[in-house]
Amino acid sequence: MLTRLLKASVFTSLAFFSLNAGGFDAQAQKDKKELVKYFEAKFQNPYENKNRFFPYSTDEELKDGYAKGLKHMDFGIGSYSYAKDAKQQYEAIKEFPPYEDKIEEGEELYTKKFANGKSLKTCFPNPAIVGEYPYFDTKTQEVISLTTAINKCLEANNEKKWNTKKGQMAKFQAFLAYSTAEAEKNMDIKIPTKKAQEAYERGKEYYYTQRGYLKLSCATCHIQGAGQRVRNEKLSPLLGQITHFPVYRLKWGSLGTLERRMSGCIKDQGQVPPKDDSKKMHELLYFMAYMSNGMPIDGPDVRK
Ligand code: HEC
Structure with a gap:
């Protein structure tokens, strides 16, 4: 009896633990499975x-x-x-x-120096990151998209924000997407x-x-x-x-x-x-x- 009780309580505390350790995406995983099916x-x-x-x-x-x-x-x-x-x-x-030269232009933007000597590369040392966006920022408690993260980087360095739809933003993202594909990375979104x-x-x-x-x-x-x-x-x-x-x-x-x-x-x-x-x-x-x-x-x- 006692061992059974012990086993039961170990089991429930394990279940409880796993829920806390990462069960927040249980529903999302289920949704995704259904969608694939x-x-x-x-x-x-x-x-x-x-x-x-x-x-x-x-x-x-x-x-x-x-x-x-x-x-x-x-x-x-x-x-x-x-x-x-x-x-x-x-x-x-x-x-x-038709986008090939845009990837190169995007790469130039990556290392182009801001007025303060830094660059987008300072904010994004690894360019193969497209699969990790949007992410949930546990400090500010909000979702951040790739586009917003890029503009935040520009703003934090006293640069003007970019148009979110085309031009430099699109070219820079083309370079990031290309780098991510080259690194053979997958979409990897977390719900922490x-x-x-x-x-x-x-x-x-x-x-x-x-x-x-x-x-x-x-x-x-x-x-x-x-x-x-x-x-x-x-x-x-x-x-x-x-x-x-x-x-x-x-x-x-x-x-x-x-x-x-x-x-x-x-x-x-x-x-x-x-x-x-x-x-x-x-x-x-x-x-x-x-x-x-x-x-x-x-x-x-x-x-x-
Ligand atoms: C009346 C139908 C209709 C509705 C409603 C609609 N779309 Fe679309 N959407 C289209 C058509 C048509 C296209 C172009 C063909 C395609 O790739 O699906 C498209 C394309 C897209 C694409 C580009 C796909 C690609 O591979 O390039 C995205 C992303 C998208 N829609 C997202 C959305 C989202 C998000 C919503 C809701 C806010 C939405 N759509 C609502 C008709 C619709």
Whole structure:
């Protein structure tokens, strides 16, 4: 009896300990697992899954237009993982990527001296860090995005902040993304505390909240709608959606940050996007990045 009691109490204290030592991402891990399961099922065979996932698509399109048997890591290239025609065009463009010289310009910014003699390199001694952002800062109790961290570094050194959507910010991030991909690092987002868990939950809520007169949420298009055609593109999946930024968009004719792309999506919904350095944007990114945990960083990339 006594040994049984002892065993029980050792067991409960162990469970208690593990919860405190890192159980704050239990829900997030579960969410991610479900998401992977959903996308693998959906794109296992779109034609055979027509009734469940693609009731409004034609048989012909489902038979010929989609790749089959996709697994978790395949989703890292967004809609090109399943959109067959678009993938061919994408691969052709990637042979001479239009962002190549931007990576070099970004590298120059990395070591360019501030007026005080320091540089971005002083703030970010290792450039292979894209997979660790956004992170939860346990000192200030807030989520910090890569874009915000770069601007904080500039400000702390009495330099002017950069535009968060394009130009130097996008080029510098292209260099960081390239360095991270070269180092073969994956998305690696941590949820270290209860407060971090709450931030994750708020980001998730934003993602699933319906807005505007069409009552659309990010999830309507990028989970349930993923694979559906909108105008001449297939919608990309939340899974792996942000592992490849910044992107050079043919439509922009330039390189842009993740915030630039997302703000476009939110404006298309008829909404005012949250500011790029706001808590709302940071927490939304935190949720999205966690969903891609474990997937390789492969930015910068190119999009239509
Ligand atoms: C009405 C549908 C719709 C809604 C709602 C929507 N998007 Fe999009 N989104 C698109 C389309 C269309 C594209 C371009 C095709 C693609 O890559 O998905 C896109 C692209 C993106 C991309 C770029 C993907 C890539 O691989 O380059 C991101 C990131 C994104 N959306 C995030 C969001 C977020 C976050 C929300 C919610 C705040 C949202 N979207 C809401 C339609 C939508």
